[in-house]
Amino acid sequence: MANFKKHLPQWLCLLALFVAPSADAVQQEIRALFTPDSANPQRNTFVNKTPVTGYCAEYPGECRQNETFSIRLPVRFQSTSALLPNTAPRRNALFSVPAQWRALTVTNVDTGETETVELRIAGFGSQYQLSDTAVKLTGAPTDLEGHRLLWSGGALGSWVNAPPPCQYSGVGAYADNYYRFFWKTPTEAACVKLAQFAIPAMSYEYLDIAYELRTPNPLGMSSGLYTGSLSYRLGPNGDFDMGDVMVPDDPDLTLNFVLDVQHTLKVDIPPGGNNVRLEPLGGWQSWLQAGRRPVGLFRDQTFNISASTRFKIQMGCGPGVSGECALENSEGTRRVRLFISVSLPDGITDLSGQPVRRLRLRHGAENAQHFKPGFYVDRAPGTLHFEVPQSHMEFMIRPGEASTWAGTVIVIWDSEI
Structure with a gap:
């Protein structure tokens, strides 16, 4: 008889990406979560968990319809001189944001393993505040007409309409002296609104941004804490460039990333499955009735495994x-070899990508076997195969001798690799 146990180490890991930038920089935390989904096991991606603030918190329906979201940064841009008609784009309302993908390296603080995360700014917005009302600046009869006439574009002059290559991303909101807007940025190029009337002073009261994130495959990431960050320069000719006239109150922005990976590694053994009784194929009748020695002793023990992370199996005995x-044997005078192998369900392979079918397990940590899931496997059946080979039958089973044979096998499923 063989007894085996399962050992499950801590399988919940938090993957965070952050550093300590200068105290003067504007800082924003970016959060994303991976957790296995039994209803959608093929989904091996992080889900954005950054709290929505700013434009999309105020207009959630618009953002759902346009498949975007926003976070608000406490950065204010103030004009250093008047915005005047017939001047260069950089002396008007110009916007250029880092819409191309930028990569950062994140490092596991325990193992030193590195991964790459990429981010692009997919949209931005703010609220421009005028030094006077749009009606007084333009002579228009209404606030809305004043905002339209104030900028280039004619009937499309209001800031709900984005100048190319920026794109529309939902409704705007306005009053007599401000206009709230949010635009998509499919490419990294300047979007410009040209003043059609003199604007003595103007400000952007905050900076709303949307981003897209490319993360590593979480199924290939080790447990642990990963750290990293992205820093940007704000202001004329910086990463967030609002032209030469509009200057931020803080020129530095640091995005601190927190990736939360909640892996699952769980093995369930049926009740009584820790007591394994080996028998010949077809039972003992041929030996008991006809004295025909078995060709071997066998037992298959099933288990259910849920896995979203790489793991190893090692064995002690x-x-x-x-x-x-x-x-x-019960007298302690004889021993026979016990072979153990494992078969794992589809979706879990060895590190070379091969299916796992009757893979031999050997004693000792140095003989541990490593595996990886191709997708989240949820309570799929696997098998431990136990066998005493034919070569030991004559030594083990002898006419006229009754004995009980027993041993202990400890099988360890371990995500700490």
Whole structure:
């Protein structure tokens, strides 16, 4: 008889990406979560968990319809001189944001493993505040007409309409002296609104941004804490460039990333499955009635495994013989080898990508076998195969001798690799 146990280490890991930038920089935390989904096991991506603030918190329906979101940064841009008609784009309302993908390296603080995360700014917005009302600046009869006439574009002059290559991303909101807007940025190029009337002073009261994130495959990431950050320069000719006239109150922005990976590694063994009784194929009748010695002793023990992370299986046993697990007779005078192998469900392979079918397990941590899921496997059946080979039958089973053979096998499923 063989007894085996399962060992499950801590399988919840938090993957965070952050550093300590200068105290003067504007800082924003970016959060994303991976957790296995039994209803959608093929989905191996992080989900954005950054709290929505700013434009999309005020107009959630618009953002759902346009498949975007926003976070608000406490950065204010103030004009250093008047915005005047017939001047260069950089002396008007110009916007250029880092819409191309930028990469950062994140490092596991425990293992030193590195991964790459990429981010692009997919949209931005703010609220421009005028030094006077749009009606007084333009002579228009209404606030809305004043905002339209104030900028280039004619009937499309209001800031709900984005100048190319920026794109529309939802409704605007206005009053007599401000206009709230939000635009998509499919490419990294300047979007410009040209003043059609003199504007003595203007400000952007905050900076709303939307981003897209490319993260590593979480199924290939080790447990642990990963750290990293992205820093940007704000202001004329910086990463967030609002032209030469509009200057931020803080020129530095640091995005601190927190990726939360909640892996699952769980093995369920049916009740009584820790007591494994080996028998010949077809039972003992041929030996008991006709004295025909079995060709071997066998038992398959099923288990259910849920896995979203790489793991290893290692084995310990007692007693042993010649580096193999063994069974020992009740008198303690003889031992026979006990072979153990494992079959894993589809979706879990060895590190070379091959299916796992009757893979031999050997005693000792140095003989641990490593595996990886191709997708989240949720309570799928696997099998431990136990066998005493034919070569030991004559030594083990003798006419006129009754004996009980037993041994202990400890099988460890371990995500700490």
